[in-house]
Amino acid sequence: MLAISAVSLTIAASGVTFGYTVRYSNEVIAVVSSEAQYDKADAIVLSSMDKESASKAAISPKFGITLTVKNRLNTTEEIVDAIVDNNDEIVAATGIIVNDKVAFCVEGEKVNELIDARLKAYFVEGADNKSEFADNVKVERGYFLKSDMVDLETAKAYIDDLSVKTVSVVTSQVEIPYETKNIKTSEKPRGYSLITTKGENGITEKTEEIVKINGEVSSTTELSSKVIKEQVTRVVTVGTGVNYVSATTKANVASAGFICPISAGKYKVSAYYGDGRNHKGIDLAANRGTPIFAVQAGKVTYAGWDSDYGYNVVIEHLNGLKTRYAHANALCVSKGATVAQGDMIATVGSTGWSTGNHLHFEVIVNGVRVNPGPYIGLR
Ligand SMILES: [Zn+2]
Structure with a gap:
């Protein structure tokens, strides 16, 4: 003891x-x-x-x-x-744990950068971005099985295969094209067109939430929309009125006593005098071959070809009046011939500077091409 x-x-x-x-x-x-x-x-x-x-x-x-x-x-x-x-069997390493199971482990901690890069892969520059893996992914420093050890390249391939959901809140400015409003006025003749207010595009700022799965947009939700700049509607004043006909013209028209160069019902006006493009005659669209008549008695002073007018006839009448019939398909008179009112002088065609069968008809008063409309009962 x-x-x-x-x-x-x-x-x-x-x-x-x-x-x-x-x-x-x-x-x-x-x-x-x-x-x-x-x-x-x-x-x-x-x-x-x-x-x-x-x-x-x-x-x-x-x-x-x-x-x-x-x-x-x-x-x-x-x-x-x-x-x-x-x-x-055991090694100290960095493990990637997916849904509570060790997927693999690697040496060092470089794998964090790979995870980070994968999460940021679909970020939108300048946006407010968030992302997450579809699976529960954890990175842990600890002890793992040697048999779970892979190289970084294999790790990257695995990580790049993980499904990523990215949510980006994007703010962008969208240009809104201006609208156009036509204001019709009978106080201006047909063919008159004037921009009275210049149009300006508007700007809208939109904030959207864009959800992407592996970079593919799965939904877009508009969070807010704000007008930064209102669009300015372009206003165009368009004339619908008849061309002004002066008393002098009325007197001239009456004294000229013209008939229409194409029978009623066989033509349609395709362009008036003026018409916003300095058109010096009136265009009567009609089928090819439709007869063209002399609007008044007179003498043929021209019957031939011109690169602009095509086949055309000019007739001189009394009182300094002349008439021209252009783009004819065929001519029925020759220079120097005397014609009576209503004589067939040509047929409708599309020769010269023309894009379709029509008669381009001009009335020339003392050498000036005037609006032929009133002379043939049109405006
Ligand atoms: Zn014409």
């Missing part, structure tokens, strides 16, 4: 204590104060692994009681290191 207590005293005084050796196979990897301390260290090593990996990596050590000195007992950190160093 005395002897034993003497030994205990000696042990306490010299720092000698009981401990446990931890053996993997036959090799002592650590000396611990208790099995619980080992279990704590082992739990730290296995904590970053999923169940399946943890069971693969688990080693059941053999414990043996030993007498040692206090400062030779390993700390928990040292035990962790010893477990990792002596377990060929």
